[in-house]
Amino acid sequence: MVNTQGQTGRVGATAARGRPANLGDRVFKSVVTALACGILLLVGLIVFKMIDSSMQSIQKFGFDFLTGTTWDPVFQKFGALPFIYGTLVSSLLALAIGGPISIGAAIYLSELAPNWLRGPVSFMVELLAAIPSVVYGLWGIFVMAPWLRSSLEPMLGNSLGFLPLFKGPVYGVGLLAGGLILAIMIIPTITAVSRDVMRAVPNTQREAMLALGATRWETIRLAVLPYANSGIFGAFILGLGRALGETMAVTMLIGNRPEISASLFAPSYTMASVIANEFTEATYELYLSALVEIGLVLFGVTLLLNALARLLVWRVAYGPTGG
Numbered sequence: 001m002v003n004t005q006g007q008t009g010r011v012g013a014t015a016a017r018g019r020p021a022n023l024g025d026r027v028f029k030s031v032v033t034a035l036a037c038g039i040l041l042l043v044g045l046i047v048f049k050m051i052d053s054s055m056q057s058i059q060k061f062g063f064d065f066l067t068g069t070t071w072d073p074v075f076q077k078f079g080a081l082p083f084i085y086g087t088l089v090s091s092l093l094a095l096a097i098g099g100p101i102s103i104g105a106a107i108y109l110s111e112l113a114p115n116w117l118r119g120p121v122s123f124m125v126e127l128l129a130a131i132p133s134v135v136y137g138l139w140g141i142f143v144m145a146p147w148l149r150s151s152l153e154p155m156l157g158n159s160l161g162f163l164p165l166f167k168g169p170v171y172g173v174g175l176l177a178g179g180l181i182l183a184i185m186i187i188p189t190i191t192a193v194s195r196d197v198m199r200a201v202p203n204t205q206r207e208a209m210l211a212l213g214a215t216r217w218e219t220i221r222l223a224v225l226p227y228a229n230s231g232i233f234g235a236f237i238l239g240l241g242r243a244l245g246e247t248m249a250v251t252m253l254i255g256n257r258p259e260i261s262a263s264l265f266a267p268s269y270t271m272a273s274v275i276a277n278e279f280t281e282a283t284y285e286l287y288l289s290a291l292v293e294i295g296l297v298l299f300g301v302t303l304l305l306n307a308l309a310r311l312l313v314w315r316v317a318y319g320p321t322g323g
Contacts, residue, residue, distance in 0.1 A: 015278075024173045037101070047299070054293035056286055065293060071258040071274075078290040080297065082258040086175065087298070091243035091251060093179030094186055099236055100181075103191035106232075110198035111220055121164060122195070129188035134305035137252035145172040146153040148180075152263055153322070164262040169257065176264040178254035182246055186239035193238060197231030200223055234310070245298065247272040271298040 051058075057065060061078060068079020104124065109118055149172030160166040201224050209219040225232070255267020256277060273295045282288040 007255065015173070031059065039298050043303075047296075048136055050292055050296040050299065054289050054296050057289035057293045059291075060286065065290070066297070069260060073278075076284075076286055078286075080290075080294050082260050082296060083269050083271045083274050084297070085260050086178075087270040087272070090175055090178040090182055090270060091212060091240055094182030094243045095236060095240055097179065097189060098183035098187045098239065102187050102235070102239070103194060103232065105145050105187070105191045106198060107192035107220060108237075109195045111224065113215070122192075122315065125188050125191050127188075128184075129192070133185065133246060133248040134252075136181055136185055137249035140177060140249060140253045143179055144180060148172045149176055152176075157265070165264050168261070168263040168265045170265055171267060173255045173267060174263075174265050175255050175261075175268045177256065178250045178268070178270070179264070182243040183254050185246060185249060186242050189242050190235045190239040193235035194232050196230075197228045200231070201227045209314065234308075237305050237308050241302050244305070245272060245302050247276050251276055271295070 057078065061068065065078060066084065067081055067082055068077070069081050070077045070079045071082065072078075109122055109125075113121060149170055153170040153172070153176065157164045157170065205227055206219050207225040209223040214222065250270055251273040254270060254273060256269050256273055257267035258269045258274070259266070261268070275291050275295055275298075279288075279291055282291055
């Protein structure tokens with residue numbers, strides 16, 4: 001009897017060994033390798049150029065640039081701490097507000113929504129991500145800021161004014177307005193990634209819990225969310241990265257004042273906003289170098305956060321987090 005299976009395996013192995021010698025395969029591999037390396041080269045060139053352009057500021061101010069609170073182009077004194085503070089506070093506020101909403105929407109879309117409703121709602125959520133940021137900014141100026149100034153901020157001040165977060169005059173624009181508009185903008189990102197991660201959880205997880213007599217909520221809480229927690233955390237990090245780098249909408253609503261204040265009602269500034277507002281006004285090299293150094297700090301933080309998020313999402317895609 002002829003072992004056709006063994007012969008087929010040997011033929012397949014021979015063909016596989018012969019493919020690298022094929023000219024078309026070699027050309028294709030070289031092209032895609034060059035394209036992939038080109039991306040890394042592009043990132044490297046961006047970092048190199050930003051470091052080179054900010055070297056004057058780095059040499060003059062050193063680490064004091066990150067801890068200084070004075071931003072005075074007239075007297076050539078530059079400290080980026082107010083911008084770092086405004087960026088972090090507004091982004092974390094956006095995450096605190098938009099995160100729970102996003103997780104709730106993701107749970108509904110992945111676990112509870114009927115099939116006829118899941119598609120349209122998912123489309124509307126993803127459509128929010130396609131809206132230009134300047135449109136969010138215009139809506140924030142003409143709709144949200146007046147509402148904050150006349151309703152929400154006075155109510156918070158009257159009821160929670162004993163807390164430093166809710167003290168001070170009411171402007172309508174400030175850290176709270178910037179955080180709210182960022183929360184709206186990051187909801188589509190966190191919702192979409194969290195939904196996909198939850199739907200990647202094997203159905204055997206759900207079936208096992210239901211077989212043990214668990215309710216739908218217990219199944220979600222004990223079987224789905226623990227399995228997908230790394231991916232959900234990655235979605236949060238992606239949303240945080242989006243909030244950190246957002247420019248136009250937050251520039252229109254945060255007030256653009258380089259001061260550090262504990263009050264959410266006070267105007268503030270972000271790293272992206274100061275670059276957008278003052279780049280054309282940089283009339284001498286040190287001023288321009290300081291702005292580029294702020295961009296370098298923002299680039300590094302955003303790159304690290306996105307890399308961390310990708311690793312976490314990949315982790316949940318290949319298996320559970322528990323032992």
